[in-house]
Amino acid sequence: MNIGVCVKQVPDTWAEKKLSSDDKTVDREGVDGVMNELDEYAVEEALRIKEAGGGEVTVLTMGPDKSVETIRKALSMGADKAVHLVDPALHGSDALATSYALAKALGTIEHDLVILGVESTDARMSVLPAMLAERLGAAQLTFARKVEVNSGTVKIERQTDTGYDVVEAPTPAVVSVVEKINEPRYPSFKGIMAAKKKPLTTLSLADAGIEADKVGFAGSGTEVAEFSPRPPKQAGQIVKDEGDGGVKLAEFLAQQKFI
Amino acid sequence: MAEVLVLVEHVDGAPKKVTFELLTLARSLGEPAAVFIGNGFDNAKDKLAEYGATKIYVAGDGELDGYLVAPKAEVLAQVVQQASPAAVLIPSTPEGKEVAGRLAVKLESGVITDAVGVEDGFVARQSIFGGAINVSAKVSKGTPIITVRPNSTAPEAAPAQPSEEQVSATISDAAKSAKVLDRVTEKKGGRPELTEAAIVVSGGRGLGEGSNFALIEKLADTLGAAVGASRAATDAGWYPHTNQVGQTGKTVSPQLYMAIGISGAIQHRAGMQTSKTIVAVNKDPEAPIFELVDFGIVGDLFNVVPQVTEEIEKRK
Numbered sequence: 161m162n163i164g165v166c167v168k169q170v171p172d173t174w175a176e177k178k179l180s181s182d183d184k185t186v187d188r189e190g191v192d193g194v195m196n197e198l199d200e201y202a203v204e205e206a207l208r209i210k211e212a213g214g215g216e217v218t219v220l221t222m223g224p225d226k227s228v229e230t231i232r233k234a235l236s237m238g239a240d241k242a243v244h245l246v247d248p249a250l251h252g253s254d255a256l257a258t259s260y261a262l263a264k265a266l267g268t269i270e271h272d273l274v275i276l277g278v279e280s281t282d283a284r285m286s287v288l289p290a291m292l293a294e295r296l297g298a299a300q301l302t303f304a305r306k307v308e309v310n311s312g313t314v315k316i317e318r319q320t321d322t323g324y325d326v327v328e329a330p331t332p333a334v335v336s337v338v339e340k341i342n343e344p345r346y347p348s349f350k351g352i353m354a355a356k357k358k359p360l361t362t363l364s365l366a367d368a369g370i371e372a373d374k375v376g377f378a379g380s381g382t383e384v385a386e387f388s389p390r391p392p393k394q395a396g397q398i399v400k401d402e403g404d405g406g407v408k409l410a411e412f413l414a415q416q417k418f419i
Numbered sequence: 420m421a422e423v424l425v426l427v428e429h430v431d432g433a434p435k436k437v438t439f440e441l442l443t444l445a446r447s448l449g450e451p452a453a454v455f456i457g458n459g460f461d462n463a464k465d466k467l468a469e470y471g472a473t474k475i476y477v478a479g480d481g482e483l484d485g486y487l488v489a490p491k492a493e494v495l496a497q498v499v500q501q502a503s504p505a506a507v508l509i510p511s512t513p514e515g516k517e518v519a520g521r522l523a524v525k526l527e528s529g530v531i532t533d534a535v536g537v538e539d540g541f542v543a544r545q546s547i548f549g550g551a552i553n554v555s556a557k558v559s560k561g562t563p564i565i566t567v568r569p570n571s572t573a574p575e576a577a578p579a580q581p582s583e584e585q586v587s588a589t590i591s592d593a594a595k596s597a598k599v600l601d602r603v604t605e606k607k608g609g610r611p612e613l614t615e616a617a618i619v620v621s622g623g624r625g626l627g628e629g630s631n632f633a634l635i636e637k638l639a640d641t642l643g644a645a646v647g648a649s650r651a652a653t654d655a656g657w658y659p660h661t662n663q664v665g666q667t668g669k670t671v672s673p674q675l676y677m678a679i680g681i682s683g684a685i686q687h688r689a690g691m692q693t694s695k696t697i698v699a700v701n702k703d704p705e706a707p708i709f710e711l712v713d714f715g716i717v718g719d720l721f722n723v724v725p726q727v728t729e730e731i732e733k734r735k
């Protein structure tokens with residue numbers, strides 16, 4: 161089974177994330193980038209499926225030049241090759257435009273399955289997997305906490321509010337994974353060395369057959385009108401427990417009319 | 420006034436509270452029209468009228484129950500084409516967001532998720548980067564599709580006499596490729612649902628072992644609250660994953676959030692930061708959760724929690 165894995169480089173989890181004041185997009189220049197944590201689980205799951213049944217794992221990312229660091233990480237973990245979609249015209253793409261561009265880029269990759277993380281830590285939309293399934297006309301198997309691949313079909317446990325649904329579909333399918341699914345491996349030294357020699361294809365808009373007016377600011381369906389830092393929260397009251405902490409807490413709750 | 424469509428979120432027809440919130444919100448923006456997809460419409464009808472739906476589109480095809488997101492998006496797209504609404508409001512739940520995403524592709528419309536409010540001209544308010552930045556965003560292409568977080572609007576009844584329109588949508592085979600074979604309900608008590616609760620009491624690794632969640636449950640029950648947990652607690656198997664709050668759990672926005680024995684890692688904050696009032700009990704004064712609190716107790720939860728529970732009981 162050939163698998164495409166979509167990974168995204170995001171600002172470091174603990175870094176202070178900012179919007180840039182010129183064009184109101186996520187500031188990616190001023191901060192360290194890391195692979196979106198949830199995408200590590202996507203890479204891991206793809207590698208496990210490949211190790212059990214063969215096939216090739218291709219990682220795909222769309223992002224500025226420095227996203228290549230995230231590609232390297234996925235290759236070091238064990239992915240076979242990579243595609244990097246990078247073009248200045250992509251800057252400013254929202255979910256509508258990104259899903260279009262990724263679907264186009266996936267068209268250049270042979271795959272039976274596409275695996276994604278369930279959410280990116282910067283955008284936090286959790287919509288791309290469903291949007292990709294829609295665009296590719298592939299089955300949607302999202303929020304998977306378990307994936308089982310058989311010849312031609314994929315069965316997942318979809319995490320729900322109250323438990324899980326067992327959902328099955330034939331390939332091609334788009335899968336998104338939650339963090340309960342596995343424990344991502346660390347790249348080994350050997351893996352890091354091997355990654356340097358693995359094929360990496362760089363695609364421009366033209367290479368992927370992407371129409372320029374369907375991506376970037378022009379192709380996006382949303383715009384940020386304005387933004388402002390949250391007004392500083394009034395410093396909370398912090399009390400050391402001197403044996404009556406519970407009583408003081410109850411007093412606070414009563415003041416606030418919760419009891 | 421143009422219609423504002425609200426996708427009804429329901430369990431066997433019984434609408435969830437977020438549906439009433441969205442109808443209330445839709446009323447401030449246009450003519451609220453509900454879209455009901457699935458079985459059990461009879462259980463929904465009166466409630467949708469009570470909360471002001473002036474029209475209800477009903478796609479009550481029982482066959483849809485064996486599928487998830489894709490057919491719902493198809494039905495909704497057909498209703499949008501027919502009704503040409505001013506906007507579509509959808510609950511910001513995992514499934515709601517997915518329906519919104521697919522609808523956006525079908526209509527070539529922009530989609531905004533996790534709004535905490537929607538104002539005139541369909542300007543959506545969002546709180547991003549763990550609550551650090553407030554954003555106003557607009558859909559600039561197509562029909563605005565906005566998913567709105569539960570607990571963003573106080574639901575207000577406004578009885579109406581809705582007209583009903585049966586929708587006989589055609590569902591493509593492609594949309595039916597993913598089939599639900601089984602639905603499994605894991606442990607679920609009689610407590611309010613996490614995303615809808617006015618008060619949430621959450622426990623973390625500080626509890627030391629699973630059986631100590633009894634302390635959290637007892638406190639929650641005296642307050643009529645839902646119980647949440649950090650990932651450390653769900654990973655350890657102390658509490659079900661369905662109760663996890665955070666980036667990869669649920670996003671909650673209650674009136675009161677109590678974090679007990681939770682350090683306040685960024686992934687946890689991502690799911691509770693927009694709570695109106697935040698309280699923490701932690702023995703480590705340096706715990707990052709204290710940066711968020713309105714009221715914090717530095718102390719041992721094994722002393723503080725039983726005491727506060729008893730004190731609340733006394734005051735009732």
Ligand SMILES: Cc1cc2nc3c(=O)[nH]c(=O)nc-3n(C[C@H](O)[C@H](O)[C@H](O)COP(=O)(O)OP(=O)(O)OC[C@H]3O[C@@H](n4cnc5c(N)ncnc54)[C@H](O)[C@@H]3O)c2cc1C
Binds near residue numbers: 622665683701718
């Ligand atoms: C991809 C990814 C996704 C994640 N998603 C989530 C998510 O959705 N939700 C989530 O919560 N986490 C998530 N995490 C995990 C997160 O990073 C933290 O590890 C987790 O939130 C920590 O849980 P905790 O606060 O209970 O445990 P800890 O960080 O160990 O904190 C326990 C706290 O309890 C205090 N304590 C201990 N004993 C006592 C006592 N007797 N009395 C009072 N206080 C005491 C300690 O001082 C400490 O502050 C995710 C991580 C990753 C990598």
Ligand SMILES: Nc1ncnc2c1ncn2[C@@H]1O[C@H](COP(=O)(O)O)[C@@H](O)[C@H]1O
Binds near residue numbers: 277281288
């Ligand atoms: N620019 C991108 N390049 C590759 N994959 C992406 C990109 N943006 C999002 N994804 C994938 O889509 C998932 C969900 O993202 P989101 O819908 O933005 O929360 C992520 O976990 C990634 O797997």
